[in-house]
Amino acid sequence: MVARSEDIGTDALLVAYLDGELEPKAHEELERRLRSDAALRARLTELAEGVRPIRASLDVLLKAAPRPRLEMAFASAVVKATRRDRRYRRLLVAAAAALLLLLGGAAGYFIAKPPAELLEEAGGDEDQWIDAVVGQMSLYDAASVAAIEVDETKQKAELAKVGQALNLYLSEPMVTLEGLTLKRAELLSFQGHQVAQLLYASDEHGPVELCIMAQPGGESEGEVESREGLNFIYWAAGGHRFLLIGAAPANRIDALADKVAARFGT
Amino acid sequence: MTATAHDVIIAELPALLPRLWRYGLVLSRDHATAEDLVQATCVRALERSSQFAVGTRLDRWLFSILRSIWINQLRAQKIRAGHGLIDAEEALVIEGAEQIETNIFAAQVFRQVQMLPETQRETVFLVYVEGLTYQEAASVLNVPPGTIMSRLAAARLKLRNLREQAGEGFQEK
DSSP, X not given: OOOOGGGSOHHHHHHHHHTTOSOHHHHHHHHHHHXXXXXXXXXXXXXXXXXXXXXXXXXXXXXXXXXXXXXXXHHHHHHHHHHTOTTTHHHHXXXXXXXXXXXXXXXXXXXXXXXXXXXXXXXXXXXXXXXHHHHHHTTOOHHHHHTOOOOHHHHHHHHHHHHHXXXXXXXXXXHOOTTEEEEEEEEEEETTEEEEEEEEEESSSSOEEEEEESOOOSOSOOOOXXXXXXXXXXXXETTEEEEEEESSOHHHHHHHHHHHHHHHOO | OOOOHHHHHHHHHHHHHHHHHHHHHHHHOOHHHHHHHHHXXXXXXXXXXXXXXXXXXXXXXXXXXXXXXXXIIIHHHHHHHTOOOOOHHXXXXXXXXXXXXXXXHHHHHHHHHHHSOHHHHHHHIIIIISOOOHHHHHHHHTSOHHHXXXXXXXXXXXXXXXXXXXXXXXXXX
């Protein structure tokens, strides 16, 4: 209900009347005026556009909503939020990751800008870092990653910036992997440590990611493991920790890791 | 045990996703941006769950958040990128031949609504589609109720003009 009728212009008054938003007194008063004022009645007719077609048209639009992708967006927001809440962490992250994978098959959802905070968490062991990356990777699908457009100049700049932050020389030969196309190089953060994240697309299998964390220590060698449908391997060398992960067969991950380890090994 | 705001949001937000997307589409007139808006809204809603008063309307609260993200972040980006109107028919593609007849008319109406200037468009949307009262719309849009009324009046006249230009005889069903 609105304020007194003398506070607003005639058109606004008539519209409020049409929408049933006038106080009873103002409503009655206007009806009286309309009865005797032909010009006012004419103006009312001009304004009296039916709103039902607008409502009906926009309701049709609801059916066109891309529900799986929206649900994916919601699930990823929940994962991100629960990562910050230690009470829920393990249990809900696992449940959410499973939900994401369930939706992921048909959904084709891709987050254009993975939040750096996705990797932030307190704690210290290998497992949590891997958990976080697994959670993030499960949001990606082959088609959307393949569709990322690469600007060569921009990518060179990104690699330079990322390499500098990690004290690594990330030249093109260093990051080129056979059968893979580098789509994105980003600098993220995990527990205060810088993490280089290189995202690759593949024609043959799902996306692959190489993560390099600036932190010494950790296991020096690894074997391919599997989690949430992704294969991965991690190792440490020269003051950095490496994680290679992807929706690719285990032997492929293994072979790629060999290459990377040979290039970056001390 | 009473539900926390966080619990309520987790439980009730999924059902509201299509309406949030629709609002994002009306504001941005771009499919990709609409999805970005929904995602950003989900994140912020969970981050700010303590600000939601359990028992009040979750949809109104989420609309405010979505709008705020649009105004403060994505609108400037989109203007720079030079996106135009989305194709009305494209937005209304739905399976089922029986829908087609309804859709052509719906597409016309939708296109006309999308031609309104942003302030009129979102006021029409909130009041006439989402059914907010003038007071509720004034709250979401941060304007006095008088402004809501004058926008609706201007929008009605503009839609009438658009319909006349399109040569449509108008019938209220």
